[in-house]
Each structure stands twice: as C-alpha cells, then as structure tokens.
Amino acid sequence: MTENREVALVGGATTKFGVRAATWPELCQEAGAAIFQAIPKLSAGDVDSLFLGAAEPERFAFQSHVAPLAAEQLGITPHRIIQRTELACASGQSAIRSAYAAIASGLSDVAIAVGVEKMNLPSMAEANTSMACVMDRPWDGPHGATAPPFFAMVAQRHMLEYGTTEEQLAAVSEKNHRFANTNPTSQFFEKKFDREKLMRLPLVAPPLRLGDCSSMTDGAAAVVLTRGDWARRFTDTPVFVRGTGQYSHFHNLANAGSLTDWVGLTHAAREALGRAGITIQDVDFAEVHDCFTISEIVEYEALGLCPPGHGGRFVLDGRSDLGGDIVVNPRGGLLGCGHPLGATGVAQAVEVYQQFARTVPAARQVPDPAWALVHNLSGSANVHSVMVYQGAA
Amino acid sequence: MTDTVPPRPKPVARAAPAPPAASPPPPVDQRLPFLLDFYPLQDAKQTRLSPFFDALKKGRLTTTRCPSGHVTWPPRVVCPQCHSEALLWVDLPGRGRIYAFSAVLAGAPLGFESELPFVVGLVDLEGTGIRLFGRIVGTPWTECRVGQSVEVETYELEDGRAFYRFRTTGR
Numbered sequence: 001m002t003e004n005r006e007v008a009l010v011g012g013a014t015t016k017f018g019v020r021a022a023t024w025p026e027l028c029q030e031a032g033a034a035i036f037q038a039i040p041k042l043s044a045g046d047v048d049s050l051f052l053g054a055a056e057p058e059r060f061a062f063q064s065h066v067a068p069l070a071a072e073q074l075g076i077t078p079h080r081i082i083q084r085t086e087l088a089c090a091s092g093q094s095a096i097r098s099a100y101a102a103i104a105s106g107l108s109d110v111a112i113a114v115g116v117e118k119m120n121l122p123s124m125a126e127a128n129t130s131m132a133c134v135m136d137r138p139w140d141g142p143h144g145a146t147a148p149p150f151f152a153m154v155a156q157r158h159m160l161e162y163g164t165t166e167e168q169l170a171a172v173s174e175k176n177h178r179f180a181n182t183n184p185t186s187q188f189f190e191k192k193f194d195r196e197k198l199m200r201l202p203l204v205a206p207p208l209r210l211g212d213c214s215s216m217t218d219g220a221a222a223v224v225l226t227r228g229d230w231a232r233r234f235t236d237t238p239v240f241v242r243g244t245g246q247y248s249h250f251h252n253l254a255n256a257g258s259l260t261d262w263v264g265l266t267h268a269a270r271e272a273l274g275r276a277g278i279t280i281q282d283v284d285f286a287e288v289h290d291c292f293t294i295s296e297i298v299e300y301e302a303l304g305l306c307p308p309g310h311g312g313r314f315v316l317d318g319r320s321d322l323g324g325d326i327v328v329n330p331r332g333g334l335l336g337c338g339h340p341l342g343a344t345g346v347a348q349a350v351e352v353y354q355q356f357a358r359t360v361p362a363a364r365q366v367p368d369p370a371w372a373l374v375h376n377l378s379g380s381a382n383v384h385s386v387m388v389y390q391g392a393a
Numbered sequence: 394m395t396d397t398v399p400p401r402p403k404p405v406a407r408a409a410p411a412p413p414a415a416s417p418p419p420p421v422d423q424r425l426p427f428l429l430d431f432y433p434l435q436d437a438k439q440t441r442l443s444p445f446f447d448a449l450k451k452g453r454l455t456t457t458r459c460p461s462g463h464v465t466w467p468p469r470v471v472c473p474q475c476h477s478e479a480l481l482w483v484d485l486p487g488r489g490r491i492y493a494f495s496a497v498l499a500g501a502p503l504g505f506e507s508e509l510p511f512v513v514g515l516v517d518l519e520g521t522g523i524r525l526f527g528r529i530v531g532t533p534w535t536e537c538r539v540g541q542s543v544e545v546e547t548y549e550l551e552d553g554r555a556f557y558r559f560r561t562t563g564r
Contacts (some may be wrong), residue, residue, distance in 0.1 A: 015401070016401070021399075022401070030401050033401075123503075124500070125501065125502060125503045125505075125506055126503060128500050128501060128502040128503070129429065129502040129503045131502070132429060132502040133429070136467070137429055138429070138430070138434070138467075139467045139526075140526055141429040141502070142429055142430075142556055143513050143526060143527050143528040143558070144497055144501060144502065144505045144508070144511055144513060144528065145513060145526065146497070146500060146501075146502065148495075148497070148500060149495040149496070149497050149513050152495035153493035153494065153495050153514070153515060154493075156493050156494070156495065156539070157492075157493050160539060202498075202499075203498055204498060204499050204500060205495045205496060205497055205498065205500075206495055206496055206498070206534065207495075208495075252466065252467055252526075253515065253526035254466045254467070254515070254523070254524055254525050254526050255466070256515075256524075259493060259515075
C-alpha cells in the first residue's frame with residue numbers, strides 16, 4: 001500500500017459575512033482577493049486544483065456549473081482537478097476533504113478550497129423553500145419542514161430526557177456571540193447579546209428562539225492546502241491535516257432514530273481522531289456546527305466531552321469557554337458569524353489556521369494550541385463530517 | 394472622471410441591514426408550489442409510486458413491504474435492506490402518539506406562509522416500529538404535548554393531489 005503524502009493548510013481568509021449587497025460571483029471575487037492578500041507568497045499560477053463548496057447556487061443564485069465560474073472569478077486556471085462539492089451545510093468541509101485527498105494521493109500539489117453561498121433574496125419565502133429542499137423534499141417538505149422545527153424537536157426531547165434548560169441553550173448563544181464580537185468578518189460583530197436578552201427574543205420554532213438559530217447569510221471563504229514538504233514555501237506556520245471521518249446516518253426525518261444521541265458524530269469523530277492517533281481529550285479547541293444552540297450541546301455529548309445529558313451543564317459551567325476543558329467555537333460559531341452554507345466549513349478551517357498562527361485577537365486566542373477538531377454537520381444532522389488538525393511543532 | 398466600483402465593506406463595516414419585513418409576491422403569476430411541487434408529479438406517468446397517492450385519495454395511508462417482510466418509509470421501488478424489487482403495498486396503522494413536535498411560527502417556504510403558525514411532529518404509529526414525520530392539526534401548538542394521541546388523516550388539494558397529516562384525538 002502506498003503511503004499517503006502529508007498535507008498542510010497554509011492560509012485562509014473570509015469575506016465579510018452578513019446580509020450583503022453582493023451577488024454570488026462578487027462574493028467569490030472577494031474571497032479571491034482575500035486569500036491572495038492573506039498568502040503573499042502564493043501566486044495564481046501555483047494553484048493546480050480548485051474544490052468549490054457550494055450548497056444551492058441553483059436555487060439561491062439560479063446558476064449551475066459553478067466551479068469554472070468560480071475559477072474565473074478567482075482569477076485562476078486549474079489544470080489538474082476542478083470540481084464542486086455539495087453536501088448542503090457541509091459543502092465547505094467537503095471541498096477541503098477533497099483537496100486533502102487529492103494532495104495526499106499525489107494528484108494535486110497546491111489546491112484551493114473555496115466555499116460560497118448567497119442566501120438572502122428579496123423573497124424570504126423563496127429562500128426558505130431552498131432550505132426545505134435540503135430535506136427529503138417530496139416527503140418531508142410538503143409538511144412545511146425546514147431546519148428550525150427539526151432542531152426544535154431535538155431540543156424538546158433533550159429537555160424532556162435530561163432536563164436541559166432554556167438558560168443552557170442561551171449560554172451557548174451568549175458564548176458564541178461574545179466570540180463573534182472579536183471577529184470583524186462575523187455577521188453579528190457589533191451586536192451584543194446577554195443571556196437575559198437572548199431568552200426574551202421571539203420564538204421561531206418552540207422551544208427555539210431567534211438567538212438559538214443561525215442566520216441566512218451571504219459570504220465566502222477560502223483556504224489553500226499544499227503537499228506537506230512545500231508548505232513552508234507559503235507560510236511559517238503550516239497546519240497539518242491529521243485525520244478525517246464522515247458518517248451518513250439517515251435522510252428522511254422518519255428514519256432519524258434517537259434525536260438526542262448523534263451516533264453519526266460519534267462514529268465520524270472516532271474515525272478522524274483515530275487516524276490522528278489522539279483522543280478528544282487531547283484537543284485544545286474545536287470548531288463545531290452550532291447551526292442551533294441545541295446542536296452544540298448534543299455535539300459535546302457525541303464527541304465524548306461529557307456524558308450523555310450533561311451538555312447543558314458543560315456550557316453553563318464554562319467548560320467549553322476560554323479557560324475550560326476545551327475552547328469551542330472561538331470564531332463565533334454559526335450563531336455569531338452567520339451560516340452561508342457552502343462557506344461555513346471553509347471559514348471554520350480559516351479559524352483553525354489563524355489560531356495556530358496566533359493572528360486572532362487576544363480575546364479569543366486559545367493558549368498554546370497543539371490540536372484542533374472541526375465538525376461540519378449537514379441537513380437535519382444527516383451527515384457528520386469531522387477533520388483533525390495539528391499545528392507545526 | 395471615471396466612476397469606480399463600490400468598494401467591498403471594510404471589516405469594521407456597520408451592521409448589515411435587516412432583510413425586508415414582508416416578502417414581495419412571487420416574480421411571475423403562478424400557483425404557489427404547495428407540497429413543494431411546481432407541477433403535479435403523483436400520477437402513473439411520473440412515478441412508479443402512484444399507487445401510494447391513489448390509495449391516499451381513498452383515505453388509506455400505505456407503504457411498501459418486501460417478501461422478506463422489511464417495511465420501509467417512505468415507500469420504495471427497491472427494498473433498501475435486501476434489494477428486492479418484488480414489493481407489495483401494505484396499509485399503515487391509522488393511529489399513533491406524538492414522539493416530538495414543534496411549531497413553525499416564522500420562516501415558512503413558498504405556499505405555506507398563509508398557514509403560519511402550524512405544528513409539525515414525529516408520530517410513533519401504533520403497533521409498528523415506524524415513526525412518521527408530518528403536519529399535526531386539531532390542537533394549537535401551545536396545548537400539544539409529547540405522548541398525545543393522533544390519527545392519520547388524508548386530504549385532497551384543489552388541484553386533485555392528495556397528501557396525509559395527523560389530527561389530534563385526545564390529550
């Protein structure tokens with residue numbers, strides 16, 4: 001069996017996330033400008049491959065065949081592999097995983113992974129229809145299913161089975177919004193939320209309130225991965241991909257099984273951590289998929305950070321905050337940064353690079369990080385995607 | 394002097410403006426895609442599962458079972474467990490209990506906006522291992538509860554299409 005090559009993350013950048021007066025191609029151009037500014041030693045001619053994470057450009061931007069469109073916006077001419085990756089909310093990490101696989105196998109030496117989503121349209125109902133199409137459209141869609149009522153049912157069952165409280169949900173949102181206040185590219189950079197204010201916001205899908213839900217967001221992000229032995233041509237602080245795992249559990253809502261035990265995440269994390277040769281206790285910080293506050297609580301449990309049912313207490317006791325057992329979502333999470341579907345998974349990796357490079361503001365810098373875990377979920381927790389990164393020694 | 398392209402916002406740009414409060418009407422004159430189908434797709438010209446929709450019109454909720462006894466939801470043309478193609482239609486129980494529910498108070502897709510607020514939930518069908526997702530009618534969301542009894546109800550749309558939902562029958 002051939003040994004896989006080492007793969008490094010050598011830089012990353014995101015556009016401003018938010019309700020943007022910018023189209024899909026314009027966001028893509030902004031990501032191109034940002035990534036080449038972030039990696040001054042990288043030139044367009046160095047990039048041999050493009051992996052584009054884009055969830056629903058056909059619905060949100062009425063555009064197919066987006067990979068070559070993106071290459072043109074970015075000003076690159078990929079000549080080894082060019083493709084789009086689609087895995088709904090995890091399209092971004094799928095792009096990174098595909099770039100990793102291409103480089104590890106020797107098919108690519110320098111690849112760019114870009115995530116782009118334009119979600120805010122003049123008609124919110126049209127945008128919500130796009131979100132409903134992530135579900136099993138002919139079977140779940142006709143009942144009016146979108147993400148909020150599904151995750152609301154997860155919250156309801158978690159409260160019923162374990163006594164999880166609205167205050168514990170709000171503690172997730174408060175932490176992630178506080179981190180987002182240190183991140184100028186986040187959607188809610190300037191918005192302050194305390195726990196009491198969050199618990200007074202209007203209900204969207206009970207028991208979930210507005211502050212429990214990530215937003216419809218426009219944004220793009222980009223990272224560059226290279227073969228490990230080339231990494232220092234581009235950066236002094238390379239970060240190495242050490243593990244990856246995914247698990248596809250179900251799609252139709254009828255087949256979800258337990259709403260509160262996300263076994264798919266447990267399996268995906270075990271695979272990724274096992275490949276890295278570490279355990280979750282070795283991880284210094286994690287970017288996890290807090291599409292809703294309850295998601296982050298269930299994820300602590302599925303990752304093995306605390307026993308089943310203890311996720312609410314874990315966050316309320318500050319154990320997922322700076323100074324706790326592990327820092328979760330220092331970027332500000334999906335709750336604080338917004339959730340442009342295809343861009344989210346790439347933006348999570350941008351934070352990983354910047355944390356190891358010590359270029360984030362002190363208010364969210366994880367002290368002396370060695371290992372990071374990234375979790376990107378898709379749909380109604382249908383698929384869990386996990387990657388494990390190690391900073392340079 | 395040449396006009397320049399508006400610059401991209403600096404990282405410290407002001408907070409993004411809120412989206413418009415009310416959605417404008419659909420861009421063209423069209424039937425709202427209730428059931429999220431822009432065209433009817435339930436008949437035998439469109440789907441091998443048309444007997445499912447024919448049964449709904451007769452008030453029966455059915456699904457498929459393979460010769461080995463695997464009952465699946467949604468109905469299939471190939472059994473996902475043994476890949477048999479010799480599937481039979483079977484009736485599903487007409488009663489069940491709510492396993493979990495929520496209400497959609499905002500953020501409805503096209504064609505559902507006039508129905509806000511509405512209740513959706515997962516229902517355990519009596520005497521089976523099958524749990525179905527669907528709309529729940531008959532009780533306001535503030536009074537629904539986990540464990541509540543419901544019955545299956547079929548209904549027909551103005552254009553002749555059929556679908557199913559749950560109606561609460563007790564507390």
